[in-house]
Amino acid sequence: MNCLDRGLICAAETELPRVVIVGGGFAGLNLIKGLKNLPVQVVLIDKNNFHQFLPLLYQVATSGIEPDNIAFPYRKLFEKYRNVVFRMAEVTHINTTHNKLSTNIGVIHYDYLVLACGSKTNFLGNTDFENFGSGLNSVTDALDIRSRLLQNLEKAAVTCIEHEKRELSSVAIVGGGATGVEIAGALAEFKRYILPKDYPELNSVEMKIYLIEATGRLLQAMPEKLSEKTLHYLSRMNVDVLLNTSVNSYDGKKVVLAGEKSFSAATFIWTAGVKGDIVKGLPRESISRQNRILTDDFGRILTLNNVFAIGDNALIKTHTNPHGHPMIAQPAIQQGKLLAKNLMKLIQNESMVPFEYQDKGTMATIGRKKAVASIKKLKFGGFFAWLIWSFIHLVSLIGFRNKIMVTINWLWSYFTYEKGNRVIIRRYEEVKKSE
Template sequence: MEDNHIHSISSKSACKVTDDICLPDTNWPRLVIVGGGFAGLALVEKLKNKKVQVVLFDKNNFHQFQPLLYQVATSALEPDSIVFPFRKQFNGYKNVVFRLAVVEEIQPTSNIVRTNKGDVHYDYLVLATGTTTNFFGMDTVADNSLGMKDIRDSLNIRHMMLQNLEQAAITCDDEERDTLTNFVIVGGGPAGVEMAGALAEFCKYILPKDYPEYPSTIMNIYLIEARGELLSSMSDKASSKTLKYLEDLNVNVLLNESVSNYDGSKVITNRDNIIMAKNLIWTAGVKGQFPKGIDKKYVVRGNRIKTNPFLMVEDYKNIFAIGDIAAVITEKTPKGHPQVAQTAIQQGKYLGTSILNIIKNKPIKPFEYHDKGSLATVGKRKAVADLGKFRFGGYFAWLLWSIVHLMSISGFRNRLMVGFNWAVSYFTYEKSNRLIIRNFNKPSESKSTINSQPAVKKITIND
């Protein structure tokens, strides 16, 4: 790349003719990143104080640590423990600019991104927009249940749970009380398993103290998984151990079963079973989300963007995709890489090095994913781990899970807060954040034909 790119960024704000959003004046090439998740943040970290202007767009002004969303949902942590402001994160990064905006469209022919705040020109563009909850076209389920993809979802789940428990204490109708205190989690992956375990411990240790009006046995938890095993991406040993741990916590695990409809009170499964529940949490699938402008022929299964081994979107020399949105289709990875945090972080770091080499007209190497193993926790002091050839579970796996997640959280204060909360909970099983800060208004019940279906078997709360 020519030497005229190598100048410092002045403090003066300026816009190119094609820009509507003012950015610091620079002669360096401009890299626009859309999305500040694990992938986007890892890329920013790799490029900090390098000779490239990095502009990050995100609809939020914070990064969120998604693996612990379930702990916010079950009152174990406050939301500010697992979110970290971008501007605080980038303090001292002289070449990084954050703008709060939603990128709505890409115009590859003119190298412009269109946002809800205006247009910006780019030299290089990186899509790191992640995924959203996939309800697989079931509108009634989407309208009446809650996903768990961001911090707002977690707070909605918390408020829904606490409001329903309070209403159950008020009502004199036994059937209504049962429906209000039944919880259904759909999806037996890490998010679903961890949510089920946390809810089970809430039922066991918190419910008897807070709600002496009724026994803790009134709160029933169902985990529904369409496959024949839990944690299908992990080993058989991890799957079987997880099933035992959950059953020990009195979670009703339904394998080879899926939800076909839900009207806000009644869950119907593919086996024609009915579960009456006012609380349904959906963790059964995700799909990619990204702005308009990418040719549909490059969009593959799961609404992911197909890239070459260098993470370039095919047929685009200056547009890249990383993280959950990217599908690197090769002979070794015909379905793309796993949609997990470690993949996103590795891709962000790799692309940072590649971008610098591209700017300097140096060759780049294809991306290679290194699987560092998988961990999942199932309540207090119980977890499962697949680390290379080692497969184990129990207390040591839980301790390892805790250390890895604690060290991965952004910010010393956040690590301290989470660590303190975990230490208190370890000895007392206390969840001190049982606050209804705002009312959660559940979507109106769907007017589907769910009630016109033939008679089905009903799963009672005592099953």
């Protein structure tokens, strides 16, 4: 009988306190780094066997880089960590009374539990958006979008009916935040530099790229001046930006807007919201708006002493951030680093240090050579912002090989205007989603 048959996730028995961490994203990874080789047993549980670098997903979706370039296997990452055990499993339930975690491969006991499960796409309860469209929250989503887009272009190339050609080659992106803006910019370049070469059959019609935003401006999290700059860049790149517009329905072909206006687009990408990815079994009163887990300013779930939440799935209210921090990488990284120190303090009966978010700014890129940045008091856009954006993303990527491969891809694309990864490796099948 193996350990899984006994319903236990086999992690070596130890006298050391066991810290179980669910999720190896930005938050979980930085927590583990801080606990490296300290006197605790760390068990990382993640449903994937790799860490994924979400900020560059849009480049995978638009054929700019390969999926392997933004993923890194956990076992390789922790090969020099003597106190870390990795288990690929999906956590399904938490029993906080008995300190047990149920997963699809068995049960594990914890002394301390940290939930760092991140977020998932929030389709606002609209199953049609979910079934006929794609969110962008994982490498799998990015590959789905890439396959769907390229498959639709293949179909467009062989139909003789003009309106079908237009529908199959057009893309609707919902949500004018950073992800929506970045996909729109990348697709506009695809349309300009790749489409005429790869698909001469589509010269007779115009591929339309729509970016739909419910509020009055793009990039709500940035100063107004940068929203205007972004709108200007995208308009010059022939993206149809529809502000103050919400989508009422989508049936796989027709996008119906509020006010009953409509247009056709066979590719529909939803980037208009995320919500916390939380596991069942937590006290009801600890779940707040956007499905995030309410914690005190140490990241500890309000009614529990040994269960913490950090990163996107946590809502850590502090004096300076009474509504919680934004769901972006920096808070997750900073919370992971601090919790490593705090857990050791807790184990040694010392006082923990409350979390204070250090805002390092926000950036978004709009295609080749253009980006906008808001860093402390500096607000700027253009080539310099794009250089900073590129540098920060390169150094933040996990793995030396990944950094080299992305640099080569970017340089290649910079000088040749090429996107080298427009292959349909695995076909996108709509039926899978609507089942």
